[in-house]
Structures are given as C-alpha cells and as structure tokens.
Amino acid sequence: MDIYRDTIIELYKTPLNKRRIEEADITHSGANVTCGDRVRIYLKLDKAGSEGVIGDASFEGEGCAISIAMASLLTEELKGVRVDEVLKWDQETLFDLLGTEVGATRIKCALLPLETIQKGLTGAA
Amino acid sequence: MAAATALLNLKKDFPLLVNEPTLVYLDSASTALKPRAVIEAVEEYYTNYSANVHRGLYDLSERATAAYEGAREKVRTFIHAGSSREIIFTSGTTASINLVALSWGRSMLKRDDEIILSILDHHSNIVPWQLLAKDIGCKLKFIDCDSKGRLKLDQLSKLLSRRTKLIALSHVSNALGTINQLTTLTQKAHAIGAKVLIDAAQSVPHMPLNVEHLNCDFLAFSGHKLGGPTGIGVLYAKEELLKQMPPVFGGGDMIREVHTDHSSWNDLPWKFEAGTPPIAQAIGLGAAIDYYAKIGMSKVRAHEHALTEYALKKLAELPGLTIYGPADAAEQSGVISFTLEGVHPHDISSLLNEEKIAIRAGHHCCMPLMDRLKIPATARVSFGVYNSTEDIDRLIEGLKKVQKIFKV
Numbered sequence: 001m002d003i004y005r006d007t008i009i010e011l012y013k014t015p016l017n018k019r020r021i022e023e024a025d026i027t028h029s030g031a032n033v034t035c036g037d038r039v040r041i042y043l044k045l046d047k048a049g050s051e052g053v054i055g056d057a058s059f060e061g062e063g064c065a066i067s068i069a070m071a072s073l074l075t076e077e078l079k080g081v082r083v084d085e086v087l088k089w090d091q092e093t094l095f096d097l098l099g100t101e102v103g104a105t106r107i108k109c110a111l112l113p114l115e116t117i118q119k120g121l122t123g124a125a
Numbered sequence: 126m127a128a129a130t131a132l133l134n135l136k137k138d139f140p141l142l143v144n145e146p147t148l149v150y151l152d153s154a155s156t157a158l159k160p161r162a163v164i165e166a167v168e169e170y171y172t173n174y175s176a177n178v179h180r181g182l183y184d185l186s187e188r189a190t191a192a193y194e195g196a197r198e199k200v201r202t203f204i205h206a207g208s209s210r211e212i213i214f215t216s217g218t219t220a221s222i223n224l225v226a227l228s229w230g231r232s233m234l235k236r237d238d239e240i241i242l243s244i245l246d247h248h249s250n251i252v253p254w255q256l257l258a259k260d261i262g263c264k265l266k267f268i269d270c271d272s273k274g275r276l277k278l279d280q281l282s283k284l285l286s287r288r289t290k291l292i293a294l295s296h297v298s299n300a301l302g303t304i305n306q307l308t309t310l311t312q313k314a315h316a317i318g319a320k321v322l323i324d325a326a327q328s329v330p331h332m333p334l335n336v337e338h339l340n341c342d343f344l345a346f347s348g349h350k351l352g353g354p355t356g357i358g359v360l361y362a363k364e365e366l367l368k369q370m371p372p373v374f375g376g377g378d379m380i381r382e383v384h385t386d387h388s389s390w391n392d393l394p395w396k397f398e399a400g401t402p403p404i405a406q407a408i409g410l411g412a413a414i415d416y417y418a419k420i421g422m423s424k425v426r427a428h429e430h431a432l433t434e435y436a437l438k439k440l441a442e443l444p445g446l447t448i449y450g451p452a453d454a455a456e457q458s459g460v461i462s463f464t465l466e467g468v469h470p471h472d473i474s475s476l477l478n479e480e481k482i483a484i485r486a487g488h489h490c491c492m493p494l495m496d497r498l499k500i501p502a503t504a505r506v507s508f509g510v511y512n513s514t515e516d517i518d519r520l521i522e523g524l525k526k527v528q529k530i531f532k533v
Contacts, residue, residue, distance in 0.1 A: 004476060004530050013467070013532070034487055035471050036501025062501065064469035065531075106475060 002100040003066060012065035017058040017075035024058075028120025032108050037063030039071055041116050045083070054078045054086065057117075064109050066102065071113035073097045083121055089114060131427040132513070133420065139511050140164060149482040149516045154299050154327060154460050154507030157352045159413075166412035167354060170405045178404055179378055179395070193404050196411030197394070200359055203414045204344070205335040210364055210393035214407055217358035218326040219249040221345030222293070224360055224397065225322055226253040228370040229343075230291075236262035239288045241319075243268040243276055244497050245298040245305070248490040250324045254293065268294070270497065274301035274450040281313060289319045293343075296334075297327035300489040300505065301450030302433075302460030304328070311340050320366070326350055330509075331429055331458045333422040336361055348406060352509075353413035357406035360397070367393050374399035417510075425510055429459035432508045436461055436517045443524055445533055449503055459508030462489075465524065467533035470504040476530060480523040 021042035029040040039061035045052040057075040061068070077097060078086060094110050095101045102110045136142045138160045142150070150158060170192065176185035178193045194209070201209045215221045234240075240254050244267050251265075258265055266284050269277045276294075292314045297304050311321045322343035328334055329346040336344055343366070348357035362370075372379055372390055376399035381389045390396045417425060434454035440446055445466030451457045465473055470486035477484055485505045488495045495501065506520060 004472070009531055033492075035469075036488060036495070037471075038501075064471040066472075106471070109471065 003098065003102060003106070005099075008065055008069045008098070011069035011072040015059075015068050016072040018060060018068075018072070019058045020060060021056055021058050026120045026123075028116050028123065030112055030116030030119065032063075032067070032112050035064065035067075035109060037061070037067045037109060037112055039063065039067065039113055039116050041071075041075070041113065041120055043078070043117070043120060052083045054081055054083065059113065063112070064106075066106055066109040067112050070094060070098065070110050074113050074117065078117070087118055087121060089118075131424075131431040133424065133428045133510055134513070135160075135420075136511050136513070138162075138416075142511055145481075147481050149480075149519045151482065151484045151506040151508065151512065151516065151520060153330075153350070153509035153512075154505065155485055156349045156355070157330060157509050158511060159352050159354075159409075160416045162416050163352055163354070163409045163412045167405045167409040170408050175405070177401055189404060192408045192411070193402065196407040196414075199411045199414045199418075203418060204329065204359075204361060205337050206361055207337065208364060211361055211367065213360040213362070213367075213394045213397045214402055215345075215358045215360050215397075216356050216403065217347040217349070218324060218345045219253075219358075221343075221358050221360035222250055222322070222324065223253045224373055225293075225343050225345075225362070226257045227373045228397075229320075229366065230254075230257045230263075231261065232371055233369075234261060234263050234290050237288060238263045238290045239266055239286060240264070241266045241268060241281075241284050241289060241292045241294075243294040243305075244270050244493055245274065245276060245301065245303060245491070246293075246295050246493075247299050247324065247326070248492070249326075250293055250295060250322075251493065263290075264288075267493070270303070270494075272498075273452070274298060274303045274494075274498075275456070276303070276305050278306070278310060281310060285313060285317060285319070287317065289314070289317060291320050291322060293322035293324070295324040295327065297325075297331070297458045297460070298450070298491075298494075299327045299460065300491040300494055300503070301462050302327075302457035302507075303451055304332075304456060304458055307339060307341070315340070327458060327460070330417070330425075331422075332426040342366055348410035348413065351410070351413050352416065353410035354403075354406040357403045357410050359410075364393065367397070370397075372396050372399070376400045378402070420510065428510060429508050430454050432512055432514065432517065433457065433459050433461065435514050436506065436508075436520070439517055439521050440524075443521070443528070445528070446524070449498060449500070459512075460505065461507070462503040462505045464500065464503055465527065465533070468527055468531045470502045472531070473504045473524070473527055476527045477520070477523045480519070480526065482520055482523045484520075
C-alpha cells in the first residue's frame with residue numbers, strides 16, 4: 001500500500017511535534033474507540049479568535065502509523081495558518097499532505113487529528 | 126509439529142475459496158465462510174419452495190414448514206438438547222442473550238439481585254445485563270482473569286452470594302481463545318439456586334458440545350459462525366424456564382388466540398418467535414449443521430487444535446511478537462491474539478490485507494478485557510475447518526514483511 005512509504009513509517013517512529021505545549025491556548029482530545037487511537041492536540045495562537053494565526057501546534061497520543069504520521073504532518077502544516085483556513089481543511093487536504101489517498105477502512109485513522117484540531121478550534125473560537 | 130493426520134483438507138467445499146484461491150482467511154471467529162451445501166440449501170428454498178411457514182394450506186408451505194422445523198430438530202440433535210421445544214430461533218447470539226435479559230431477567234429478577242459475568246466476555250454478554258441493571262436495579266459482578274487470559278475461577282466462591290441469580294459467561298473467549306471450564310461453576314451456581322447462561326458463539330462451531338452435560342440453563346450461539354447464513358441464531362433454554370418466561374415480542378405466530386382485550390400464547394418454542402421467522406436462514410443453518418456433523422466435531426476440534434499448535438510455535442519464533450491468552454493449544458480454541466512491537470495492530474491488518482491475508486485488529490468487542498490487559502488493541506487470527514498449515518506459513522511470511530516495512 002502506497003500509504004506505508006518510508007516517509008510515513010519514519011514519521012510514525014520519530015513523529016514531529018509530539019510534545020506538550022505548556023501555555024497552549026487550545027487543547028483538545030479525540031479518539032477512535034474501535035481502533036484504540038487517541039490523540040491530544042495543543043495549539044498556541046498568535047492572535048485569539050477566528051482571525052488568529054496558529055503560532056505553534058503539537059500533539060500527544062498513541063495510534064497506528066496513519067494517525068500518528070497524519071498528526072505529525074498536520075501540526076507541522078498548521079504553523080502560520082489562519083484559523084478560518086484550518087476550519088476549511090478536509091479529507092482532500094489530508095490526502096495532499098500524505099501524498100496519497102486513504103481507503104474507506106482506514107479513513108477514520110487519517111481524519112482523527114484534523115477532526116480533533118477543528119473541534120478544538122470551534123470550541124474555543 | 127502438529128499431528129498431520131488430524132488436519133482436514135476441505136477448501137474445495139467452500140466456493141469463496143475456490144473463487145479466491147490465493148486468499149488466506151483467518152477471521153472465522155468473526156464470521157465463518159459458507160460451505161457449498163449451505164448456499165445450495167438456501168438457493169433451493171428460494172428457488173423451489175419459498176413459501177411462509179406454519180400458515181399455508183398448500184404443498185409449498187408444508188414443505189417450507191417441514192424444512193424450517195427440520196432445521197430446529199438438527200440443532201436439537203447437534204447440541205444434544207432433550208426437546209425441540211427448548212430450541213428458539215433468534216437472529217443471533219446477541220438477540221438470544223437480550224431475549225433472556227428482557228424476558229427471564231425482567232420477570233424473575235429484582236432490585237439488588239446479582240448477576241456474575243466475566244472480564245473475558247464480549248460486549249453482547251455485558252451490555253444486555255447493564256441495560257437490565259439500569260432498568261430494575263440489579264447488580265453486576267465480574268470474574269477476573271489472570272495475565273494469560275484464564276478465568277480466576279477460584280474467585281467464584283467470594284463472588285457468589287445468596288443474591289446471585291445468574292452467572293452469564295462465554296464458553297470460549299472470542300478475543301483470546303481461552304476455553305473456560307464450566308462444569309464446577311455450573312454446579313456451584315445451581316447449589317445456591319442461580320441459573321447459568323453460556324455464550325457459546327465461539328464454542329458451538331469448534332468443538333463437541335452437549336447442553337445436558339454442561340447442565341446450563343441457557344445457551345446462545347449464532348448460525349453464521351458455524352458456516353450458516355447471517356441473521357439466524359439459537360437460544361437453548363430448559364423447558365421449565367421457557368414455560369415461566371413471558372414473550373418479549375408480540376405478533377403473528379407467537380399467539381394462540383387474540384382478542385381485543387387479551388391474547389394467549391402459542392406453545393413452545395413458537396411463543397418466542399413472533400412474525401415470519403428467518404426461514405431460509407434456518408434451513409441454511411440446518412445444512413451447515415449437517416456439514417459439520419458429517420465431519421464430526423471431534424475432528425473439527427482436532428484439526429483446529431493442530432493448526433493452533435502449529436501457529437503458536439511459528440508465531441513465537443518471530444522477534445517482538447507477544448501472544449495474549451493461554452498460548453497453549455490444549456487450553457484455547459483456534460483463536461490467537463497478538464501484538465507486534467513497534468507496529469499498531471491496524472497497520473498489521475492493513476499490510477497483511479495487501480498480501481491477501483484477512484485478519485482482525487481492534488478490541489474485538491471486548492473493551493473491558495483490553496483495559497484489563499492494558500492494551501488498546503490486538504491483532505487476532507482465528508481458524509476454521511478450511512484453513513491449512515500453508516495459510517499459517519503465509520501469515521508468518523506476511524508478518525515478516527510487516528516487520529521489514531516498519532524496520533522492527
């Protein structure tokens with residue numbers, strides 16, 4: 001499967017931004033109960049509200065290669081992006097970041113980090 | 126190695142495997158593949174006599190009724206029940222257990238009565254009792270297991286009390302394969318007047334089973350795990366209990382007389398079968414039972430025992446692989462749960478799928494057990510009569526490839 005390229009495996013084994021942000025403006029947790037994937041995201045905003053820009057982003061959690069690699073790529077991509085832009089991101093954004101599509105059986109794994117981020121943002125905005 | 130003579134060679138009986146010769150199907154604990162005889166029996170019903178049962182005064186309906194009731198008799202013989210009045214057709218194990226909770230549970234249990242379950246149980250033998258507990262205020266207690274997934278049956282004396290009214294637990298763990306020894310437990314339960322329900326979803330398809338020897342009060346299983354169609358299951362219950370129990374579903378077929386102000390109920394077992402039953406599914410289940418009975422359940426068990434022994438040995442040779450459960454073919458059915466260090470079970474399953482190997486990954490509808498074992502999920506392989514040692518060799522090769530991709 002294209003998804004299990006070396007770059008994805010590397011991001012799973014040595015994830016980017018897998019840390020806690022102590023002064024985070026937004027933290028939010030999400031889980032895929034059926035898989036046992038759990039993620040907690042931390043966002044630091046440069047300016048509050050929907051006009052704000054994400055200054056720093058990180059995550060903690062456990063899960064499969066797809067969810068962890070996705071969380072790595074997303075938290076990296078988020079930095080410097082306006083909140084209202086992030087709220088428009090969807091499945092296609094994720095496929096672009098991953099460089100491949102994800103099939104129906106694993107799409108929930110790929111979506112978990114973004115859904116958690118968006119819920120965190122709308123809850124806080 | 127496993128006694129090669131114990132191994133069956135039945136792939137040719139299963140059209141899906143004939144059509145997909147490179148498929149390695151290792152998810153029989155979830156649902157079993159269907160032998161040709163089952164597919165043909167269902168087709169024969171739909172093609173040549175698809176009438177309703179118990180109603181029509183014409184030949185086709187008579188034939189359908191004979192086939193439907195004939196399937197019930199096959200079930201009775203297969204599990205060694207005393208009477209076909211004790212065999213209720215349901216939609217599956219889940220429906221069977223819910224039926225006991227809704228009928229026997231609601232009518233016989235009171236606030237503060239206690240039900241003992243086990244930490245190994247499937248959600249379908251936990252949630253119906255939680256719903257009942259919420260409804261009437263009874264209490265649930267759980268028998269724990271050890272680190273090998275074996276029930277701590279020595280805890281039973283402490284858990285039993287004069288308030289214990291039911292012990293409901295699985296015969297074989299769907300997540301770990303542990304075969305629970307239930308004879309002593311049943312004796313202890315009966316000694317204090319408690320009833321015993323056995324979730325036999327994972328045992329009926331894999332080993333000889335005799336409800337009179339088990340002396341259980343209720344036993345539930347599904348047709349589809351035995352190679353029958355989906356949508357059919359069985360509740361066995363002792364006749365004296367079924368007589369006392371009120372119906373759960375009202376409608377056609379379950380009544381004797383209906384008046385505007387009251388109704389009376391049909392005889393057993395039909396009192397619990399409201400509406401047009403799953404006729405084709407019951408006939409298909411009857412064909413599945415014929416198929417398994419012809420092989421002989423001792424031979425089915427010997428085949429799966431040999432495969433389990435072979436697989437346990439091969440899996441143990443892989444570095445970083447941890448087996449959850451007894452890891453002893455004598456103590457478990459053909460179900461093996463494991464994790465691979467550095468690889469999430471879902472990734473194992475996805476990558477094996479690329480090699481046309483079908484396994485299950487997740488919590489296996491046993492979240493309390495996963496919490497107990499302190500793991501989020503496992504990968505699980507499970508065997509059926511159609512599996513071979515070559516299937517296990519393919520699994521091992523597949524797992525080595527997973528390790529190579531993940532560089533572990």
